[in-house]
Structure formats: structure tokens, C-alpha cells
Amino acid sequence: MAMQESHTINAPIDQVLEAFSSEDFARHVAQKAGVGFESLSVDGDRSSAFTVTTVRSVGADKVPSIAQKFVGNGVKLTQVDEFSAPQGDGSRTVETTIDVSGMPVSATAHQNLTSKGETTVVDVKGEVKANIPLVGKKISAAAEPYIGKALSLQSTTAEAWIKDHN
Known part of the structure; x- marks a missing residue:
């Protein structure tokens, strides 16, 4: 199973890139998702290829029920976004x-x-993999909607955030 989302943000791409690489925006998205914000770092200049690394903490109550017995109090998610140079x-x-x-x-x-x-x-295609014997495929299938929602939330909240911050 794979996730696929598409969203149109009513803002030019330079403003979208600024939001997607902003610590304030990452905190805003984490709050909307009900997860903890840990950190955001940007490596490189937005005018060319650059990388954004975001770390979030997710409580066990936000993890698919099939995976809760594996996570204790929760997990940390590290998201690395490698942006290409502009076309x-x-x-x-x-x-x-x-x-x-x-x-x-x-x-x-x-x-x-x-x-x-x-x-x-913003068009997104992706998949979740869980290398856990016996339950890996079930965990992947259960986690994909959560991950898809998280990636989608970034796009769906960007427009309002950009309007409020420009």
C-alpha cells in the first residue's frame, strides 16, 4: 500500500519553501498534529539544493494501536527533506x-x-516499511494513513500560515 496526496497552495513557491523550512511553521504543524516539536535544522541555502531535518516526538496514543506495544511512551520521528535545486x-x-x-x-x-x-x-507519493517479523506488513498498512496525514497537514496548513506571516 502506498500513500498519494496532492494539494494546491495559494502562494508562490518561494513563500512555500520559506514555510517548509521555517522552525516556526514546523512548530505550528506539530501543534496542529498534536505531537511534540523537538528541533529543525536547515543545511544549505534555499536558493539551491538544501536539506531540512525535523525531529518530532509522538506519544503512544498517536501511534497505530497495532504498534503501541512496541513503543512504550512514544517515539521520535526524524524527517529529512532533501530539496533539489530549483528548475x-x-x-x-x-x-x-x-x-x-x-x-x-x-x-x-x-x-x-x-x-x-x-x-x-504539492504532489506526494510515498510508502511506509516496517521490518518486524510477522506484523511488519500490518504495522506498515496501519502507519501509512498517519504518515500521509502528517505530510498532507504540512501542505494544507501552509496557505493560512503564509497569509498570516507575510
Whole structure:
């Protein structure tokens, strides 16, 4: 099973990139998701290829029930977004990996951020893998909607956040 989402953000791509690499925005998204914000770091300059690493803490109550017995009080998620250099129109691709601390569970996603002038289209395709004997496929299937929702929340909250901060 794979996740696939598409959203249009009514803001130009430079403002979307600024939001997606902002600690304030990452804190805002974490709060909306009901998870803890730990840190955000940016490696590189937004004008070319750059990487954003975000760490969040997720309580056991936010983890799929099938995985709760494996996580104790919760887990830390480390999300690494590798943004490509801009194309001629400013469009970017983003390779995303999400690792779950203490568990053999990870997610990968490919995102296209397409510049459409004053709007940006965000297309996301990804999957979750859990290398746990006997229950790995069930955990992956249960986790994909959570990961998909998290990636989607970033896009769906960006527009309002950008309007409030520009």
C-alpha cells in the first residue's frame, strides 16, 4: 500500500519553501498534529539544493494501536527533506525520509513542488516499511494513513500560515 496526496497552495513557491523550512511553521504543524516539536535544522541555502531535518516526538496514543506495544511512551520521528535545486520556473523535487527511533520502521516519499505562478502544487507519493517479523506488513498498512496525514497537514496548513506571516 502506498500513500498519494496532492494539494494546491495559494502562494508562490518561494513563500512555500520559506514555510517548509521555517522552525516556526514546523512548530505550528506539530501543534496542529498534536505531537511534540523537538528541533529543525536547515543545511544549505534555499536558493539551491538544501536539506531540512525535523525531529518530532509522538506519544503512544498517536501511534497505530497495532504498534503501541512496541513503543512504550512514544517515539521520535526524524524527517529529512532533501530539496533539489530549483528548475527554471522555481519548481523543486523533495526526497523525504522519516525514521522512527527505536523501531525498524521508516517512510519514504517523493514530493513535487510545482510552481504555477501565484500558486504551488504539492504532489506526494510515498510508502511506509516496517521490518518486524510477522506484523511488519500490518504495522506498515496501519502507519501509512498517519504518515500521509502528517505530510498532507504540512501542505494544507501552509496557505493560512503564509497569509498570516507575510
